[in-house]
Amino acid sequence: MNQENIVLKTKDFNIFYGEKQAIFNMNLDICEKKVTAIIGPSGCGKSTLLRSFNRMNDFVPSFNCNGAIEFEKKNILKLDPMEVRTRIGMVFQKPNPFPKSIYNNIIWGPKIHGHKVNYDELVEDSLKKAALWDEVKDRLNESALELSGGQQQRLCIARTIAMKPEVILMDEPCSALDPKSTIKIEDLIDDLKNDYTIVIVTHNMQQAARVSDYTAFFYEGELIEFDYTDKLFTKPSNKQTEDYITGRFG
Amino acid sequence: MMKEKTEILINSNQIEKKEKSFATIHPGRRRAEKAFKWISRIMTWSTVFILLVLLYHLGKEGWEYIDWQFLDSYPSRKVAKAGIKAGLWGTVWLIITTAVITIPIGVASALFLEEYGVKGKIGKLIEINVSNLAGVPSIVYGLLGLAVFVRWFNFERSILSGALTLGLLIMPVIIVATREAVKAVPDSIRFGAYALGAHKWQVVFYHVLPVALPGIITGVILALSRAIGETAPLIIIGALAYVSFVPESVMDEFTVMPIQIYNWASRPQEEFHQLAASGIVALLALMLTLNFIAVFIRIKTTKRNIQ
């Protein structure tokens, strides 16, 4: 479909929760420094797949999978989950800053990894990239919990950026936010794709259309259609996709 | 072979290119993780080890004297003749009396807190009060019982004094357990009854109480099994160690198994220690029986609720 650099690639990937299969034969390519949106009705497996990209599903006791997820020619499923997570960061549905200061939230990741850098620079740099610097530069030592929901979410993005990952996964990052904060996050995603590959799961089709370059439509654990966002939303080739984006179900 | 090598080459190139990221995990962190997990594991299983050692020790020390004669004899200076009959019957009398007095009051208090009162100021006060009472040392209840029941009410060192004292002691436990059980009753049952025009007392007594009953019984039995093991408050109110008769009314003097055990254990002679262990085995067996009944009721009723 495209000639661009593929960083993340699932190959015949299946996910099971106990007996129940959640993802069927997934073959999906994620392109470098682009935003890929995954849409679909709730329960279609979009978050499940996203959480597999950085092995967050390992915490689910009944989780099981086969196939492969390739990242830099290696199979993520065979790597150390901690290593994977340092390269592939994640932003969650609900802002989840640690109950620490803003400053310590940012440096927590690099610090536990023993990375010797200038932390002040790292904090400033990360916060600037997350478009939060101007709002918090005078109160870096205040608790992150004092921030508004939208600011907290941007702090979580900054925290992820501080790890200098290749890929940032976003699991419905705006679903807990008000419209104004949502717009800020969406603008931010647009800036971030200059440096990072972003995969975003969203139930909001307008959002997918606004921020993404590619869109994948999932239905009941299967990839129904995957294409350039413009094309998928204007001329979907699949009937189910068309029904979904025109609001006939979901 | 060749293929593998090129792959490694590619990988190392990748890592070099990404020097700034944190691709490798420092081995020290892995070691710390492993050590931490092992420490946690050892600490956790040590609790099992402690329990096994405790039970083994009790069994080893206690098996020699435990027989029918032991259960059916009064205390004696001669180890071979001594038994726990007085304590056993004292405990049975005491627990039944405690149950009869405490259960209605405890359940009623819990129903009041859960169904009527908690929102008001008095309800809040009672709630805080109950949780604080649960933390008062048992020996303080003993002094309360001594001053109020033994001396002021003049019940002397009777089973009644003991039962009232223990009743106050386990009241918070019963209230908390009953409240949990009542809380678990779905509101739909209450609304259903109200919708038919029932008064609150009818809802509470005819609908809520029957549904909550299994949970209440379980909680009450666990509270009573705690009361069986109580020693200090009964020593304070003056339950005696040397009782060579079985009580015949609630006004009789009495002893209980834990006091008898204490008496034997506090003597210097080795044989009496073994006698104490036998008493402990009997005491634990009694508590275990009660707990089994509680578990049995819990299993029975959860099955019924699932169906």
Added chain:
Amino acid sequence: MHRYAKKMEILARTLLGSCAFLSILTTIGIILVLSTETIEFFGQVSPLDFLFGTKWEPLLEPKSFGVLPLVSGTLMIMVGSGLIAIPIGLFTAVYLSEYSSFRTRQIIKPVLEILAGIPTIVYGYFALTFITPVLKNIFPDIEVFNALSGAIVVGIMILPMVSSLCDDAFQGVPRQLKDGGYALGATSFEVIGQVVIPAAASRIMAAFILALSRAIGETMAVTLAAGATPIFRVNPLESIQTMTAYIVQVSLGDTPAGGVEYLTCFAVASLLFVITLFMNVIGQSIMYRVKKKATR
């Protein structure tokens, strides 16, 4: 019919309410009994001598009523039992909430419940006939009655309380907070030590306070194992006496009501009551505050 139902309603409310009010009466009763007898005691002994005296010889002539030896004995038991119960309890809670399989949990939870349900007299016996002899192999100078073995069994007794309250505290930490840590590539150790425990810190503190307060009020185990020697000193290998053990000792003798020995019991119990109440109120108010915050 309607009037009858209405009357029943009032009756039910009054009946249930007065039962509930009984718990208030209990508290009032405790405070009244303790304070009247303690005030009478202070009529004969100065409160300052009682609270700050270092010699406790109420049964021997010349009598002296300095409570500090009993307090120091109690504190030794509290500190010692805390040193046992807090690490084991905390690590057990960590293991149960982060590492253990469902099956391990199915084993450990009942074991903790059994440990919590075993009567204190049994622990006293265990300390006297098992732990002390074992300790004697390590410390040949240890006395038959000693603070150390008392502290160890009290530690075992309060361990289930520490672990179950800490487990609750860990369960109260939102899943997504832990996910945030793991998503940055942290190990479980780092997530637990630097995210979970700080987030649950106040509830863990409350758990420790409530458990230690239980240790202070513990009676039979220390009466049997730790001795009856109220001397103001700090050596865990020697015999001590706790506040609770003293009350038992007096009760076992035939002390006449109203005598000064009888009154000492109430004075000591008042002190015990005030200390444990203070700790419980702090512990509970922390719990209450945290719960309120969590529901917001």
